[in-house]
Amino acid sequence: MQVTETLNEGLKRGYQITITADELESKVNEKLTEAQPEIEMKGFRKGKVPMALLKKKFGTQLLGEAMQEAVDGAVSEQLEQSGDRPAMQPEIKMEGENWKEGDDVVVSMAYEKLPEIEQPDLSTLTLEKMVVKADDEAVEEALSGLAEQAKNFEDRADGEAAESGDQVTMDFVGRVDGEAFEGGSAEDFPLELGSGQFIPGFEEQLVGVKVGDEKVVEVSFPEEYGASHLAGKAAEFTCTIKAIKAPAAPVLDDDFAKQFGSESLDALKDQIRERLEAEYAGAARAVMKRSLLDKLDDLVSFELPPTLVDAEAKQIAHQLWHEDNPDVHGHDHPEIETTDEHTKLAERRVRLGLLLAELGTKNEIQVSDAEMTQAILNQARQYPGKEREFFEFVQKNQQVQQQIRAPLFEDKVVDYIFELATVEDVEADKDALKAAVEKLDEE
Structure with a gap:
């Protein structure tokens, strides 16, 4: 193997690597010699197939393997000798368009090596670490957030109208072009007004309803609605109001x-x-x-x-x-x-x-x-x-x-x-x- 440096500019390195035909042939012979004891062919006992016949049958295939191994080995050897650590995978190209068996193999290798980096004196660094204590106000604010998650609802007084934030329990049937559609109906469904759980414009129309009311909500499905057969279409939902509950903050106690x-x-x-x-x-x-x-x-x-x-x-x-x-x-x-x-x-x-x-x-x-x-x-x-x-x-x-x-x-x-x-x-x-x-x- 012969290695010639072709580029040495900053971190860029380039080499031309020549692997002789004799080296390749030697590698092929080594592979055939290693495999010969296990090979059986018609007319020959196991391990007794002549080397010339083995080379004729398997030589081309083994030559490709030998070539790849030789190139990989040459690249690894060059990097080991130079001590270079490529920043990215080296670019390997075979030179010559008309290579044939019996010719030397010439490849070019190019890469950028990682720079030499000296460790700075880290003990000279001075840093500031912000130390923040959680005050009572922050704790109470977080506690209020937990209370919001755990809020309960209590029945409104008879005759009181629903307000934004209330939970309305209802039966509803949705229709498009006068026909009920799949997934558009439910019974005893609890909906928190203002939660954004339903399509835009639905919940706002329920503000002001009372228990026993039958409210027809008119909305249009968004153009980007997930169900394509409903996207962009106008719909009516007949809602029967069965219960209205107002949010009740939980008692912040041990329970x-x-x-x-x-x-x-x-x-x-x-x-x-x-x-x-x-x-x-x-x-x-x-x-x-x-x-x-x-x-x-x-x-x-x-x-x-x-x-x-x-x-x-x-x-x-x-x-x-x-x-x-x-x-x-x-x-x-x-x-x-x-x-x-x-x-x-x-x-x-x-x-x-x-x-x-x-x-x-x-x-x-x-x-x-x-x-x-x-x-x-x-x-x-x-x-x-x-x-x-x-x-x-x-x-x-x-x-x-x-x-x-x-x-x-x-x-x-x-x-x-x-x-x-x-x-x-x-x-x-x-x-x-x-x-x-x-x-x-x-x-």
């Missing part, structure tokens, strides 16, 4: 707390306070992480692989375009041009991504099997009833596993840096924390 698994109201408040402060801590960590990344971006500088930056810029441009065009869900749209802003953001992401990856590798930071399993299980819960199928899908898909592992790895590297940096606690209120988090979304 109320037991609905949420707490022994007492005070215990429930303590649980709410802990949950809120855990949420505050998560938000504060996100703010501190952004500050860390900003400082690291200013602290390091190294050459970036152009292909990685270009790919990241295109992904950013594509994502932002879809955010500006939410109605387009597929990829049937004009080509999206990248801008200098996209490229600048891509350079930051690539630089920080390579730096964190290098820090994680050099400091032997790894995502454990247990951490991966827990992360997969957490995502599987998003598919109720299909958790097992999702888990099996992930187990068979390396790309999806990497998508799950990548943020776990990044967070572990970030935590490692936090331990080395000087972190100063700064007391703040929830409004200041909220403003800091909102600022993250704006940048």
Whole structure:
């Protein structure tokens, strides 16, 4: 094998690799010799088929295998000798259009290598961590939210009319063009007025009804309605009102707390306070992480692989375009041009991504099997009833596993840096924390 360097420019590398015909023939002979003892052919005992006959019958097939193995081996050997780590899969091309058996094989290999990255002195970093306590007002606000979820309804006095927010129990029959349609009728159906449970305009027309009323509600199904045979059509619903109940706020006592698994109201408040402060801590960590990344971006500088930056810029441009065009869900749209802003953001992401990856590798930071399993299980819960199928899908898909592992790895590297940096606690209120988090979304 002969290797000739053809490109050495920045991070770009190019090589021409020549594998001689003699090398290929030797590999084919090795394969035939290895397989010969197990081969049977008509007229010959097992293991006694002449080599010349084996080569005639299997030589062409084995030559292709030998060629692929030789090229793969040559690429691996060259990368090992050079110590280069390609930023992306090397581009391998066979040179010469009229190659025939007996010729040398010449291939070109091109790639961009990852840059050498020196670990900065992380102990020089100073970071601020916002510490927010859950005050009584926040706890009461969260408690009110639970009360809203657990609200009850009590019968209105005889003759009282329904108001928005009331629960109306009714029988109804829906008709289109005078004919009842499937799924348009129900008995003893409880409907909270103002909930938006029914199609637009339906619930508003029931405000003011009384028990015993028969109300005809006239509406039109939306053009994008799920049932195509009803989409855009006018309909009438004959509603017979059987009961009207007004919302009644639950009594916030120990019995109320037991609905949420707490022994007492005070215990429930303590649980709410802990949950809120855990949420505050998560938000504060996100703010501190952004500050860390900003400082690291200013602290390091190294050459970036152009292909990685270009790919990241295109992904950013594509994502932002879809955010500006939410109605387009597929990829049937004009080509999206990248801008200098996209490229600048891509350079930051690539630089920080390579730096964190290098820090994680050099400091032997790894995502454990247990951490991966827990992360997969957490995502599987998003598919109720299909958790097992999702888990099996992930187990068979390396790309999806990497998508799950990548943020776990990044967070572990970030935590490692936090331990080395000087972190100063700064007391703040929830409004200041909220403003800091909102600022993250704006940048």
